[in-house]
Amino acid sequence: MKIFKPLRFPYGSKIHGAKLTKDSPIEYMPAPATVYVSVSQHIGAPALPVVNIGDKVKKGQLIAAQQGFVSANVYSSVSGTVKAINDIVNGLGQKQKHIIIENDFSDEEELFDDIKDLSPASIVERTALAGIVGLGGAGFPTAVKLAPKNPLDVLVINGAECEPYLTCDFRLMTEKTEEIYKGIKLTAKALNVKDIVIGIESNKPEAIEAFAKYDDVKVVALKKQYPMGSEKHLIYVTTGRKVPVGKMPFDVGACVQNIKTVLAIYEAVSLNKPLTETVITVSGKGVKEGKNLRVAIGTPFSEIIEYCGGKSSDTVKIIAGGPMMGKSLSHLDQYVRKTDSGILCLTAKETSLAEPSPCINCGICAKNCPMRLMPMYIESFFLAGDYGNAEKYGAMNCIECGLCAYNCPAKRALVQSISSAKAKIREMHKNG
Ligand code: SF4
Ligand code: SF4
The missing domain is CATH 3.40.50.11540 (NADH-ubiquinone oxidoreductase 51kDa subunit)
Structure with missing residues (x-):
């Protein structure tokens, strides 16, 4: 070896x-009564629904087809009936089209040849x-x-x-x-x-x-x-x-x-299977019983938390993903996507709710940045609306690892600012 x-x-x-x-072996969580499958679970163009309300579908049936080169097909994760195709604003604040399917629990499955x-x-x-x-x-x-x-x-x-x-x-x-x-x-x-x-x-x-x-x-x-x-x-x-x-x-x-x-x-x-399930970790001291679960794509986060015994009253933050790169949810209308890796229910002892205070120019964020950036400058250029200088200082090279915000004694929302700066820079270039 x-x-x-x-x-x-x-x-x-x-x-x-x-x-x-x-040490928790992966458990298979039974699919819920209703799945909410987003057509935008990837980078690129949203997939286009190819089913209509009232259609019967099998698990593994194509329900939204990829549009263009950078896009991806989406399959039903249960057998059942398409109940609605709606825009939903998820807990991350993203408005996305979801195909809502009522599970008939017959588990009829379609596989590739x-x-x-x-x-x-x-x-x-x-x-x-x-x-x-x-x-x-x-x-x-x-x-x-x-x-x-x-x-x-x-x-x-x-x-x-x-x-x-x-x-x-x-x-x-x-x-x-x-x-x-x-x-x-x-x-x-x-x-x-x-x-x-x-x-x-x-x-x-x-x-x-x-x-x-x-x-x-x-x-x-x-x-x-x-x-x-x-x-x-x-x-x-x-x-x-x-x-x-x-x-x-x-x-x-x-x-x-x-x-x-x-x-x-x-x-x-x-095995000729399309992507209809994924494995996630449900953890944090706020969830009664942390688990590693294989879940159907489109399963509501709320049902997953309930499956793990529910969350305690001292849960102060729920995160989709890990604590460094994951995103805090504003509400629980959130449904498992292909890219999800975890749901964290964090208590006050595990996370900071402190309000940001002014930067004290300690330089810690720059000292640890794995991309050798100066996050404090990029943030201040962004806040001043100076996107040109934010770009000059390397905003586009930020990998959004979250380390600067994690280390900042002033609790500045550095990643959020840099991520928004990147969006503004892209917009700036698009509009010439
Ligand atoms: S989030 Fe960006 S700026 Fe902050 S430490 Fe990571 S790479 Fe550096
Ligand atoms: S770690 Fe925080 S307080 Fe220190 S320089 Fe960076 S942004 Fe300012």
Whole structure:
């Protein structure tokens, strides 16, 4: 068994793991009576509904078709009847079209046909057909990443799961090792690459051991350092390649895929299943019983929390995702999307509700920024409406890892400001 040491990047921080559900095996949560399936669960154009109100659908039936190159198909996660197709403003404040399906609990399922000739092209085609997107949170359509313009020579699998609380990838790596391995091999075949490396944080020795048995996968035991799971940092520490500012992993011959994404590729190619379920962690001290759950896409967050025994009265914040990169929900009209990785119910002891105070120019945010930015300046340019200088100071290179806000003693909402600055800069360029 050979386990490799990573290179180091000098910035970032060591943050408390709080992996409360590490020892909870993945449970299958029965699908709810009604699912609310968004047509915008990916980067790119929303999928176009191909069903009408009153239609009977099976689990695994196409209900919204991808529109254009950067988009993704959406499938029903239950069998039943389409009750409505409505715009819903979710707990993140996003107005999205949802296809609302009443479950008839007959579990009638539609699968794809077997692939007859398993070629790279047929794997890419199946990945697109199955509606697979980057399930680490990015939501970029995976088939596009599997068909890069230039040849690649290394596939990097992201098993870092460096966000506190989240344990779904860890559980999958230990419970579904063989299926993930097969998904990795299919992905490598699609990309025509021979070198495969998987980066797993060293605080997950069981997962490291599980993958170290494969001779054709190089396992790198990553230092526990946030944000180790960011694509550019992961590529550097596992391969030594630096992705220059403004460039993408394929520019240095690499493709990064997440654990859940390669598992979805295996299920689509070998089991003929479209993407209708995902695995999430439900955690935080505010939830009665934290769990790792396999859930139907479109399941209401409220029902998932109830399934875990409900939330305690001292829950002060509910987050979709991890505490660093996840987003706080303003209400619970939120439904599981392909890219979800967790639901956190946090108590006052686990999170800060303090109001921001003026910046004291301590420089801590800049000291730890893994992208070597100066978040305090970008924020102040943004607040002054000076988007040109926000761009000049590198706003577009921010990976929104949340470390600056996490470390800021004045509790400034730095990521929120930088994220809004990025949107303004994009708008500025669009309007010339
Ligand atoms: S500026 Fe962006 S990249 Fe740097 S710490 Fe803040 S969120 Fe992370
Ligand atoms: S960490 Fe906060 S207080 Fe310190 S310089 Fe950055 S924004 Fe200002």
